[in-house]
Amino acid sequence: MAHKFLSILALAASLGLAIPLALPIAAEAHMVPAPCDFVTAGGFVFKDDGDMANFGAHGGCKNGKFWGNVNYVDHTNQFHLNATRITGYLWDPADPNGRDICGFARINDQKQEVMFRVHLVDNGEPGTHDLFGIRIDNWYAPERFYTVTSRELADGNGGGGNVQLHKSNPSTTAGTGFFQLEEWQMCGDLTTP
Ligand SMILES: [Ca+2]
Numbered sequence: 001m002a003h004k005f006l007s008i009l010a011l012a013a014s015l016g017l018a019i020p021l022a023l024p025i026a027a028e029a030h031m032v033p034a035p036c037d038f039v040t041a042g043g044f045v046f047k048d049d050g051d052m053a054n055f056g057a058h059g060g061c062k063n064g065k066f067w068g069n070v071n072y073v074d075h076t077n078q079f080h081l082n083a084t085r086i087t088g089y090l091w092d093p094a095d096p097n098g099r100d101i102c103g104f105a106r107i108n109d110q111k112q113e114v115m116f117r118v119h120l121v122d123n124g125e126p127g128t129h130d131l132f133g134i135r136i137d138n139w140y141a142p143e144r145f146y147t148v149t150s151r152e153l154a155d156g157n158g159g160g161g162n163v164q165l166h167k168s169n170p171s172t173t174a175g176t177g178f179f180q181l182e183e184w185q186m187c188g189d190l191t192t193p
């Protein structure tokens with residue numbers, strides 16, 4: 001079987017075809033690099049336990065690189081996530097108001113970085129019906145992923161902040177190969193929250 005697979009690969013290569021390899025995220029393959037605009041956001045959501053969590057997030061691409069920052073505070077568990085680098089800016093073309101930001105962050109003053117993925121949706125101003133969600137890969141069991149699924153700011157009651165999607169400008173340019181990036185290259189195996 002192995003050599004048959006290889007010969008198919010060789011044939012495909014000779015025909016100039018791309019072979020989709022088994023990637024960690026098949027279900028989210030519709031998420032692709034977002035157009036080079038940018039998003040800014042800040043506010044709070046109520047977690048499933050009813051407690052408030054605050055966030056500040058911005059992301060996009062700027063001068064050929066991913067750009068942004070994410071801060072997130074879970075008061076219940078007393079941790080503060082602070083992004084150290086941004087590795088992806090994605091969208092689903094079927095959900096044009098939504099953007100995902102992926103990257104690495106520190107939790108409190110831990111040395112080891114963790115990966116995160118934030119989902120933001122701008123449903124107008126004020127941000128009553130805007131959405132925020134976050135998933136964090138904390139690398140250890142039993143609950144590897146910390147998740148707050150996407151939900152309305154302040155449960156849709158108003159006053160919970162705003163998500164603002166901005167149009168592209170002359171500085172929001174893509175890097176080389178930007179639009180060839182796969183979701184897993186930007187976000188690891190973190191699915192959109
Ligand atoms: Ca908004």
